[in-house]
Amino acid sequence: MTGLLPRDDTLYDPAFVAGLFDRCASNYRWWSAISSFGFTYIWRRQCVRLLPRPGPGAVIVDLMAGTGELWPHLLRHAPDLATITALDISHGMHLHAVDRLHSARATRITHIEADALTTDLPEHHADLLTASFGLKTFSPEQQAILARQIARLLKPGGHFALIEASDPHGWALRPLYRAYIDRVLPLIERLFLRGAQDFTMLGPYTRNFRDCTHMAAALRAEGLTVTFHRHFFGCATSVSGHKPA
Template identity: 55%
Template structure:
């Protein structure tokens, strides 16, 4: 492929085209694990989000993490969803979260170029957006998270990962590289965009390198493998300064 699959406009095109079927495809083809991993991602947030808190959902997609986040922290004042895909956000508001619209703001932008204010967030969360960045972009994202968090602010992020060392890894990769593209070709008219999501996932590896980048920015970080490493997560906080 001659195109740069990590170029912001390329990523936008993939997810704009995926948006109509994304929720169904993600849930069915992960056997429901994506929903479980979103719940676990929220559960990994340090229990320090106070009433009136405001934070960012980066690479927010269809906003499927919002119900879990608002259930655990019902007194959150606002979630600011940042995503380059207008199609994904429209899908979120139309199908899932219209009754929460007064608590959700949306910034349609490349998150790495967005003008998010310094020390503006009590929390940052992201589910399944890390894979769409290359290592250099991950480093810029780590700097952005550290800059945006308030002292004492918390974060949690999860991504589908390559379960290296798992005895069923070959079956997992067969599912990702063969089964999912076949489902797309038969049932989704072969647009190839969901197959691209599989490519992003296999290229990503796991979140261990990103955890190191967050630590280099001075954040306290916990790294965790979920379901034998089929997903990996990072969570922690920005230390309070005396």
């Protein structure tokens, strides 16, 4: 994307979000690792550690899976027979994820191209459910729909952990953090990715999203038990919990 940033009603249009990630797909993995100074790797690992270790044959649903950055953490956490059902709306991210699957792990991962808000994955499908960095592109209303889907997909007794980059309000270094997200990263993207302004969207999305507080309330409203966590002064927040048996 180039030019002016879109209005808020466009920001949360699933077709717009899918197009944005289609364009980011080929650079996503390295950009996410380098621009976050490796924090996204640490936060994914911390997110997975919020989950109990599942028994053999467990089904793990990874929503907004992107190019599968969470899968190595999940497969290390789960015993050999666990499988992952991964879902993402972006065709580009899907293609990159599938390319990456030409390895021993391929038999343990099913990757579905679909909208998490409307997916017809069966009820009570998941022993564990995860989402890393896939919440910020949902409006508050969409987060309520997503929470309903998560409650529907989890088996009774099933656990979830969701993590997202957040806006660390109250942190003394927040002005520096915001300057990095809002000014430095867009400049680097324009210089190195031929004027693109796609990763630049992280700025408005994280500012609007703020943190996982609203998602936590939406999940509680669906009857799930929820614990809220802050990571590195609130630069990321997460929610974990379970569906009562």
